[in-house]
Amino acid sequence: MAAEKAEMDALKKECDGLRAQIEAARKAVNDGSMSASAGGVEAVGRVQLKLRKNLKGHLAKIYAMHWSADSRQMVSASQDGKLLIWDTFTGNKLTAVPLKSAWVMSVAFAPSGNLVASGGLDNICTVYNIKAASPKTLRELDAHTGYLSCSRFLSDSEIITASGDTTCCLWDLETGKQKVVFTNHIGDCMSLALSPDENSFISGACDSLAKLWDIRSGTCKQTFSGHTSDINAIAFFPSGNAIITGSDDCSCKMYDLRADQEVIGYQDTSLNAGVTSVALSNSGRLIFAGYDDFNCHIWDSLKGEKVGVLSGHDNRVSCTGVPADGMGVCTGSWDSFLKLWN
Amino acid sequence: MSVKMGSSSTSVIQAQKLVDQLRVEATMERFKISLTATDLVRYCQEHKRSDPLITGIAASSNPFKDKKSCVLL
Numbered sequence: 519m520a521a522e523k524a525e526m527d528a529l530k531k532e533c534d535g536l537r538a539q540i541e542a543a544r545k546a547v548n549d550g551s552m553s554a555s556a557g558g559v560e561a562v563g564r565v566q567l568k569l570r571k572n573l574k575g576h577l578a579k580i581y582a583m584h585w586s587a588d589s590r591q592m593v594s595a596s597q598d599g600k601l602l603i604w605d606t607f608t609g610n611k612l613t614a615v616p617l618k619s620a621w622v623m624s625v626a627f628a629p630s631g632n633l634v635a636s637g638g639l640d641n642i643c644t645v646y647n648i649k650a651a652s653p654k655t656l657r658e659l660d661a662h663t664g665y666l667s668c669s670r671f672l673s674d675s676e677i678i679t680a681s682g683d684t685t686c687c688l689w690d691l692e693t694g695k696q697k698v699v700f701t702n703h704i705g706d707c708m709s710l711a712l713s714p715d716e717n718s719f720i721s722g723a724c725d726s727l728a729k730l731w732d733i734r735s736g737t738c739k740q741t742f743s744g745h746t747s748d749i750n751a752i753a754f755f756p757s758g759n760a761i762i763t764g765s766d767d768c769s770c771k772m773y774d775l776r777a778d779q780e781v782i783g784y785q786d787t788s789l790n791a792g793v794t795s796v797a798l799s800n801s802g803r804l805i806f807a808g809y810d811d812f813n814c815h816i817w818d819s820l821k822g823e824k825v826g827v828l829s830g831h832d833n834r835v836s837c838t839g840v841p842a843d844g845m846g847v848c849t850g851s852w853d854s855f856l857k858l859w860n
Numbered sequence: 861m862s863v864k865m866g867s868s869s870t871s872v873i874q875a876q877k878l879v880d881q882l883r884v885e886a887t888m889e890r891f892k893i894s895l896t897a898t899d900l901v902r903y904c905q906e907h908k909r910s911d912p913l914i915t916g917i918a919a920s921s922n923p924f925k926d927k928k929s930c931v932l933l
Contacts, residue, residue, distance in 0.1 A: 522869060529875040536882035543890050550894030555901050562914065570924035590923070607923050702881060741885060757903045759896065774900070776891040781900075801911035803904045820901055845912050846924050858924045860917055 544779045552772065552782035556820035562803060565816050565826035567847065571609050571858040572830075575602050579852040581638070582625040582668075582837050589841035592848060593634050594856055595625035601636055603648060606841075606848070606858055615646055615653040624680075628671040635677055637666030643679045645691060657694045662687065668710045670719070678719055678733070680707035686721050688733060700731050702738040708750050714758040722749030728763050728773060742773040744780045751796040751807075755819075762805055762819070764793030770807050772819060784817045786824055795837045800844030808835030814849045828859050 578598035585592050591612065592604045599620035603613040621639035628634065633656065637643040643659040643666050664683030671677045672688075676697070680686045686700040686707055705725030712719045718739070722728045728749055730740040742761070751764035755772070760781070764770045769785035770793055784805065791811035798805055798819070805817040806828070814835050816826035833852035840847050846860035908914055919925055 522872060525872050526875060529872070529879050532879050533875065533882060536879065536886050539886050540882065543886070543888075547890045547892045549892050550897055552893075552897045552900070555894065555897035559901060559905065565913070567913070570922070570926070737884060738881060739884070740888065741881075755900065755903075756907070757900065759903075760900055774893065774896045776896045777893045778888060778890045779893075781893060781897050799911050799913040801904045801907035801914060802900070803908065803911060804913055820904060840913075843912075844910075845917065845922075847913070860913065860922065860924055 540778075544777070547777050548779065552820060553822070559820055561821065561823075562818050562825055565804065567816075567826065567828060567859040569828075569830055569857055569859055570846065571606065573604055573606075573609060573856040573858070574854075575604075575611050576600065576854045576856075578854060579833070580836055580850040580854060580856060581623050582636075583839055583848055583850040583856060584625050584627045584634075585839050585841040585848065586627045586631050587629045587842055588631060589843040589845060591627070591631065592839070592841075592856075593625050593627050594837075594850055595622040595636050596854065597621060598854075601625055601634060601646075603634070604856070606846075613648055613653060615648065618644070624666055624668045626669045626671055626677070628674055630674050633671065633674055635669045635671065637669060637679070639665045641665060641681070641683075643669050643677065643689070645677065657691055659689050659694060659696075661696050664706065667706065667708045670710060670712050672712065672716060672733075678710060678712070680710040680721055682706040684723065684725075686710060686719070686731065688736075698733070698736040700736055700738070702729060702741075703727065705748070708748060709752045711753050711761070713754055714756065720752050720754065720761050722752035722763050722765075724748040726765070726767075728752055728761060730761075730775065740775065740778055742771075742778075742780070744771055744773075744783075745769070747792075750792065750794050753796045753798055756798065756800060756802045760802075762796050762798065764796040764807050766792040768792055768809075770796060770805060770817065782819075782822050784819075784822055784824075789815065789824075794835060795839075797838045797840045797847065799840060806838050806840065806847050806849075808838040808849060810834045812851070812853075814838055814847070828857070830857055831855065 619640035
């Protein structure tokens with residue numbers, strides 16, 4: 519018993535020492551701020567986007583949506599037990615994928631456009647081939663011991679998932695097996711995003727931390743703290759050098775990867791609703807953040823000011839996405855509608 | 861660094877994992893915010909012109925806008 523206590527004390531001492539070292543290192547590079555660097559940048563002015571399409575079709579809350587790489591098709595998931603694939607140019611529904619489990623929380627489009635994946639309270643990530651005559655289940659990825667909150671395809675043969683079991687996982691779709699398990703969060707993983715170069719990904723969790731992972735080695739490279747509640751949404755700044763998080767603490771934050779710390783926060787005393795989703799415009803200048811207050815608020819990422827709002831949903835905005843060509847924003851809501859704005 | 865097999869309880873293993881992780885994070889080279897933030901600003905400025913939501917989209921080239929047919933009277 520005494521030996522173990524001594525061991526624990528030594529480890530705790532080392533832990534405290536390392537934390538102090540990290541804080542000192544962060545402080546040493548904290549010689550500026552985003553406000554200072556963005557001082558000379560002109561304001562974007564009021565951003566007023568118009569509602570271009572109201573996509574009706576789901577019969578229950580929409581939990582997730584994801585753009586296809588072609589910036590035209592989009593997939594949405596609803597607890598009515600269906601995935602719908604839309605042609606956003608016409609507003610037509612192209613395909614409906616019936617789900618085994620209606621409790622879906624996440625959906626993803628493969629870059630090829632051939633596959634979509636979904637999952638939720640069934641703890642399983644199911645991958646469908648949507649190019650077949652009728653949608654066919656390709657794989658059921660079943661190893662998580664908690665709900666599936668998010669998934670993103672690297673290709674038609676690899677996918678990364680985030681789970682309520684606190685882990686993220688890289689799967690081989692040819693074998694259906696786990697290749698790498700990313701363990702380090704101490705709370706449910708809620709969201710993930712791939713880096714532009716696809717060598718790393720970031721995850722946000724209910725432990726209020728965001729983590730940067732090396733995909734191939736499975737190591738957690740960096741941990742970002744500051745939020746005071748669950749991180750529900752996470753996205754990469756387009757250059758890959760910063761990340762944006764959205765949290766139940768009603769704020770969004772930008773963390774600079776190279777300085778290893780927060781450089782600017784996005785909060786407003788009048789905004790008392792949790793952030794559910796985040797997406798960035800192509801230059802990284804605008805942040806579209808979906809909130810529980812039924813709106814998607816638009817932030818100037820450099821100045822930290824609210825510059826616009828997308829209003830129209832009658833319930834929580836649960837998901838937000840900007841297509842690769844940056845031509846608009848899609849918001850999905852518990853009101854069962856998806857809206858396209860630009 | 862090594863944990864003796866006999867004395868490893870879950871708390872010790874967890875504490876060791878925490879230390880190992882902090883060691884990885886502590887070794888990172890960090891760069892000055894004055895430089896990195898300026899670089900982020902530069903990225904936004906350089907890509908401003910290719911960001912349709914900043915520059916605006918002409919009605920004729922807006923993929924989401926419902927096209928109404930014109931009738932010449």
